[in-house]
Amino acid sequence: MASRESRKDGEATRIRILEAAGELLATLGFAETSNKAVAAKAEVDLASINYHFGSRSGLYQAVLGEARRRFLDIADLQRIIQAEQPAPDKLLALTELVVRKASRGRESWHLRVLAAEALAPSSHGQEVLHPQKALKLTLLKQLFSEITGIPADDPTLVPCILSVTAPWAMLLIGPRGGHGALRDILDMPGEVVTAQLYSFTLAGLREVGRQYQLRATAADC
Template structure:
């Protein structure tokens, strides 16, 4: 009885995973516009109805692929463990940068990197799926680490700018994998440990400078005649 009740769900999960992997590979190789549901079904070894059953439509499948791709790039559970660990905040930031650099340097480009890079270079309306599912929680976890380093509250615009400044170079490495010429190619040739050290030191220097400016601005506001003075 127990095996019978669990088998359909297990089979369904396996089918969904097979479709997702096939779609990810095809979207990475051909792009969303050029990839048909028929081609995905053929590669996954399923019928067209299975795509609609599990994902609603080809657009729904693409959004699921984007979500899975972002999860493989940075997993929420990994970020939660990192943000909540007792390690110094600077070490947490270095570990995060290390994870993203290793993704960028990890041999032949994996489909999740290709799909995300293509979407970043030419964003479609489907990218909203990431802002609804993956990005908000992950951004808040990274912001918590940066807040710990800088002393700036997580909801302050200054910290949001820091978040973008820290993550942007790592995203640029992903985009550089597509062969875009320029300094990023030189960076991609660097040993991973050296690149992580460089990005971490650069990020920390910027965060420390912003932290000093923020602390100074708060102090000035509290002085007599300052904006926050009573």
């Protein structure tokens, strides 16, 4: 019983440190956030931070990992893209998820931390974010291939990923500012933002697929 209670206390302390670090990193950035400041905000001693995270870098990586999980984890992509439903429905579900998480989390530290890392990548952050990039790209190419009819390994799909995910990234970065168009967009009903993003994305992908088929037909003539 004592051991179980100790584990509960340890996990509670870890979460408290993680939340305190997230808030400070979102506000001040990695360079200006010290373990001492985190310890003070979390009301723990420095030894607790070292015990749970090993180092300042380890704490930052843990914060980034939690932020990524809260925004759009690889499990979210796998669940949606590998589902048994038409590709346009998968795209709609993915767009809905991104808009919903961006809207709900705009005042939370996890979006601001991810935005800061996206705008000024650090070596500490890349260790956390890079390993999943390849799998995420593969999953997105799989979905776009289903919509466009273009083979998933064709380079034509690479610009599609940028065109589709850029608005998602802007939704992520938008909450860093107090005012402006991005803030106004996030104040709109989620279903309105989702519908417009989805319509533009689906139409764009279908047009890329149509042009691809025209080029393929011309090449065969």
